[in-house]
Amino acid sequence: MSEDVFKALADPTRRTILDELAERDGQSLFEICSRLAMKHELALTRQAVSQHLAVLETAGLVVSRREGRYKFHDLNTQPLEQIVTRWLRPHPPESTP
Amino acid sequence: MSEDVFKALADPTRRTILDELAERDGQSLFEICSRLAMKHELALTRQAVSQHLAVLETAGLVVSRREGRYKFHDLNTQPLEQIVTRWLRPHPPESTP
DNA sequence: TTGATAGGCAAGCAACGACTTGCCTATGGT
DNA sequence: ACCATAGGCAAGTCGTTGCTTGCCTATCAA
Numbered sequence: 001m002s003e004d005v006f007k008a009l010a011d012p013t014r015r016t017i018l019d020e021l022a023e024r025d026g027q028s029l030f031e032i033c034s035r036l037a038m039k040h041e042l043a044l045t046r047q048a049v050s051q052h053l054a055v056l057e058t059a060g061l062v063v064s065r066r067e068g069r070y071k072f073h074d075l076n077t078q079p080l081e082q083i084v085t086r087w088l089r090p091h092p093p094e095s096t097p
Numbered sequence: 098m099s100e101d102v103f104k105a106l107a108d109p110t111r112r113t114i115l116d117e118l119a120e121r122d123g124q125s126l127f128e129i130c131s132r133l134a135m136k137h138e139l140a141l142t143r144q145a146v147s148q149h150l151a152v153l154e155t156a157g158l159v160v161s162r163r164e165g166r167y168k169f170h171d172l173n174t175q176p177l178e179q180i181v182t183r184w185l186r187p188h189p190p191e192s193t194p
Numbered sequence: 195t196t197g198a199t200a201g202g203c204a205a206g207c208a209a210c211g212a213c214t215t216g217c218c219t220a221t222g223g224t
Numbered sequence: 225a226c227c228a229t230a231g232g233c234a235a236g237t238c239g240t241t242g243c244t245t246g247c248c249t250a251t252c253a254a
Contacts, residue, residue, distance in 0.1 A: 045244060080185065127229090166221040
């Protein structure tokens with residue numbers, strides 16, 4: 001389950017996409033493309049970004065909604081909240097009787 | 098900096114190694130090898146585990162100390178604490194005056 | 195209806211990453 | 225001194241992945 005989350009976070013471009021969505025939700029594919037080009041000098045093809053979004057979506061980090069010919073993407077931070085506490089000690093108080 | 102942390106966490110074997118070190122600190126390379134084989138049925142070569150430990154070490158997730166011919170490994174959770182809060186909204190109150 | 199815009203699908207390529215094999219160094223016990 | 229143990233270094237293999245190119249579908253405006 002969280003396997004996909006770790007793999008999705010492994011790529012720096014995908015993390016930048018998450019940054020952009022954290023700053024402004026509901027962006028379309030083309031918006032994200034131009035943001036990456038403008039603000040981060042990442043000259044990627046539309047398909048490259050589309051594939052990144054697919055990875056983020058299967059990881060549950062991005063949810064998308066279709067409206068007409070547009071597809072808007074929103075950040076979902078919920079999968080992030082458990083993956084790191086896995087190693088943070090001291091372990092959550094789980095009293096073993 | 099945290100680039101290496103994300104890449105280190107991307108591999109499931111490395112996450113299992115972190116699990117083992119979270120359970121018991123100060124394990125040597127051979128101890129980790131046998132733990133992976135016994136508890137997780139991961140039949141890896143010593144070199145494979147050694148390379149994984151190197152990745153974890155450059156990421157700062159594992160620190161090692163040499164004692165004689167042994168090299169003991171300890172978990173360091175410090176790099177984990179910032180990487181996720183990066184996208185957790187609402188953004189930390191950073192008053193822009 | 196025609197054309198422009200927003201997006202999807204699939205094959206191909208080049209680079210990276212996990213793992214192995216083979217050999218070498220160093221420490222410690224007997 | 226000897227040999228077994230703990231670990232390191234380097235090259236090679238093979239699957240994965242990030243990205244491109246090419247083509248196709250769907251929605252909206254004129």
